[in-house]
Amino acid sequence: MKFCPRCGTLMAPRRENEQVVYVCPKCGHREGAAGAGDVASRVLVTTIKHSEKEKLVVIESNMEEKLLPKTRIQCPRCSHDEAYYWVVQTRRADEPPTRFYKCTKCGHVWREYD
Numbered sequence: 001m002k003f004c005p006r007c008g009t010l011m012a013p014r015r016e017n018e019q020v021v022y023v024c025p026k027c028g029h030r031e032g033a034a035g036a037g038d039v040a041s042r043v044l045v046t047t048i049k050h051s052e053k054e055k056l057v058v059i060e061s062n063m064e065e066k067l068l069p070k071t072r073i074q075c076p077r078c079s080h081d082e083a084y085y086w087v088v089q090t091r092r093a094d095e096p097p098t099r100f101y102k103c104t105k106c107g108h109v110w111r112e113y114d
């Protein structure tokens, strides 16, 4: 749905040269399908969000354990009392980062909720 910026009439989409243009039936005003740009930026945002999520999964499963610091905390799965830990900024920058743990014995990964 697109309205003419000049007279406010509902413009009709028309296919011209493999492109969609909107033409006002009242005053003849023509406009390119500006909505295409919006769709493109929306797709881009979705892609970025998706890859951030994937990055997080990678961090959770393939973290270089040798480089990680250890802390004394009880594993919820096997009750072992030592785990590697790392911190991930999963939400907005003004919120505190989430701490993840990985049991040094059974490899179970869990996150600390605040």
Ligand SMILES: [Zn+2]
Residues within 6 Å of the ligand: 004, 005, 006, 007, 008, 009, 024, 025, 026, 027, 028, 029
């Ligand atoms: Zn018009």
Ligand SMILES: [Zn+2]
Residues within 6 Å of the ligand: 075, 076, 077, 078, 079, 080, 103, 104, 105, 106, 107, 108
């Ligand atoms: Zn464990």
